[in-house]
Amino acid sequence: MPPRKMNETSPIRGLCLLAAIQLSASSLLAQTPAKPDEASLRVATYNVSCYRQSHGQLAADFSTPDDERGKKLAEVIQRVRPDVILxxxxxxxxxxxxxxKFLENYLGRSQAGLDPIAYPHRFVAPTNTGEPTGADLDNDGRTDGPADCYGFGRYPGQYGMAVLSRLPIEHESTRTFQKLRWRTMPDARRPMDPTTGEPFDSEEEWRAYRLPSKSMWDVVVRLSPGATMHFVCSHPTPPxxxxxxxxxGRRNADEIRLLADYLSPxxxxxxxxxxxxxxxxxxxAYFVVAGDLNADPLDGGGIRGAMDPLLKHPAxxxxxxPRSEGAAESARRQEELNRDHRxxxxxxxxxxxxxGHGNLRVDYVxxxxxxxxxxxxxFWPEPGEAGDEAITATDHRLVWVDLVTGARPGGN
Structure with a gap:
């Protein structure tokens, strides 16, 4: 499919309720279809694997426009052209x-002949990854390892998050939940020692332990005067x-449950x-939950049913x-790894x-x-299709949805 076209300089003039749009099965499978209407909103999530082994290395890598991973990631984003992306x-x-540097040297430059894309609004905040606790959380006799941090990481901010938006972000209304204690969740899945049946962590460690492995954010995006969308972002730990x-595994399931609880007054x-x-x-509230949630509804190594609180949430x-033919083709090429997947x-x-884990559904909008x-x-092209080389920059694929709303001033 050709890249999505839109006027980069014209603002989105408030989202209005559109007439029912009939989409064929083939259009639902299209890689990068044109937006059904300029009044619609394209929201995406993308795990870009832009982490390094030392602090400052990513900034150095992106200080010039020559990083191959940066070029490929920017190409994917320029092809899909989301309005808001995690x-x-x-x-x-x-x-x-x-x-x-990524915005300037990669998204702001043409990749593979595509139009550059600008995101004048963005949100970033600290995460738990690499933040030391001073405790020996993994019981290996040390207190300075990456697993002894509030979230696994070799330095503060490794595996972080960022939100880019073409629409204004209301920073004063945006909320972060980096320091939320795991023990405050009712019926929290506290790690247990299976040999003794006792808690794995000391009481002091359990009282201090944070639930988000990175963070959870509620980024408030202004759709039109008086109308907002809550972009609820997260990246739970792999199980x-x-x-x-x-x-x-327990933390992953409870991080996902946290998202569902946040939607439930x-x-x-x-x-x-x-x-x-x-x-x-x-x-x-108008909301979109997005992120690499590290949980497949049916397969993978997580707790069974971990995604149910979100996928079955009444709101x-x-x-x-979201689907792609490229994903199906990839599974066929790796039949042995995916043979038992349901x-x-x-x-x-x-x-x-x-x-060795095969292909999974772990990224959600x-x-x-x-x-x-x-x-x-x-965005998962089949071999030979446009963008098929760009997706090799990361083991995840960009996931997007197109939305319309009946929001009017005062309704948020």
Whole structure:
């Protein structure tokens, strides 16, 4: 498909309720279809694997326009052209240098003959990755390892997050939940020692442990005067790389449950943001949950049913699942790794073949039912199609949805 076309300089003039749009099955599978209307909103998530082994290296790599990974990632984004996008695994720097260089040297330059794309609004914040706890959380006799941090990381901000937006971000209303304590969640899945049946962590460690492995953000995006969208972003820990206590599996499931609780006024009373404000979204809020959630609905190494609180949430529109023919073709090429998978391979969003896990659906863009979903997809070209080389920059694929809304001033 040709790249999506839109006027980069014209503002989105408030989103209005469109007439029902009939989409054929083939258009739903298209890689980068044109937006159904300029009044629609394209929202995306993309795990870009832009982490390095040392602080400052990503900024150095992106200081020139010559980094091959940067070029490929920018090409994918320029092909899909989201209005709002979450980048997972983008190293956080308090001064914002890596993101500024990526915007200037890669998204701001033509890749593969495509139009550059500008994101005048962005949001970044600290994450738990690489933030030391001073405790020996993995019981290896040391307190200075990456697994002894509030989130696994070799330095503060590794595997961070960033939001880019063509629409204004209301920073004063945006909330972060980096420091939320795991123990405050009712019926939290506390890691246990299976040999003794006792808690794996000491009481002191458990009281201090944070639930988000990176963070959770509620980034408020202004759709039109008086109308906003809550872009609820997260990147839960992979449910593997731990021991018999299943710390990561339990934490992954509870990070996902945190997202679902945040959407539920009756269940969100325990959720405190980093400014001390309690509670989640209002019942009729417009929202989109996005991120690499590291959980497949049916396959993979996580706790079974971990995605159910989100995918079956009454406020979430999850019926139209983003798909691609490239994902199905990739699964066929790696038949041995995917033989036992129960999910529809066309719905996969990541290729973990190199790690022996096959292809899985782990990246999500889940809108509120207040939106009308008019399109969705995964950017995963088949071999020989435009962009097929660009996707090799990361083992994840960009996932997007197109939305329209009946929001009027005063309705947020």
């Amino acid at each position: 980048l997972n695994e983008f190293d956080h720097d308090p001064e914002g240098k890596p993101l500024a 593997v790389f731990d021991g018999p206590e299943d710390r990561n 009756l269940a969100s009373g325990y959720i405190a943001d980093d400014r001390g404000r309690l509670g989640g979204l209002a019942e009729h 979430v529109s999850a019926e139209l699942v 999910g529809d391979s066309a719905e996969d969003t990541a290729d973990f073949g190199g790690d 889940l809108p509120s039912r207040r939106f009308k979903v008019v399109g969705a997809g995964v």
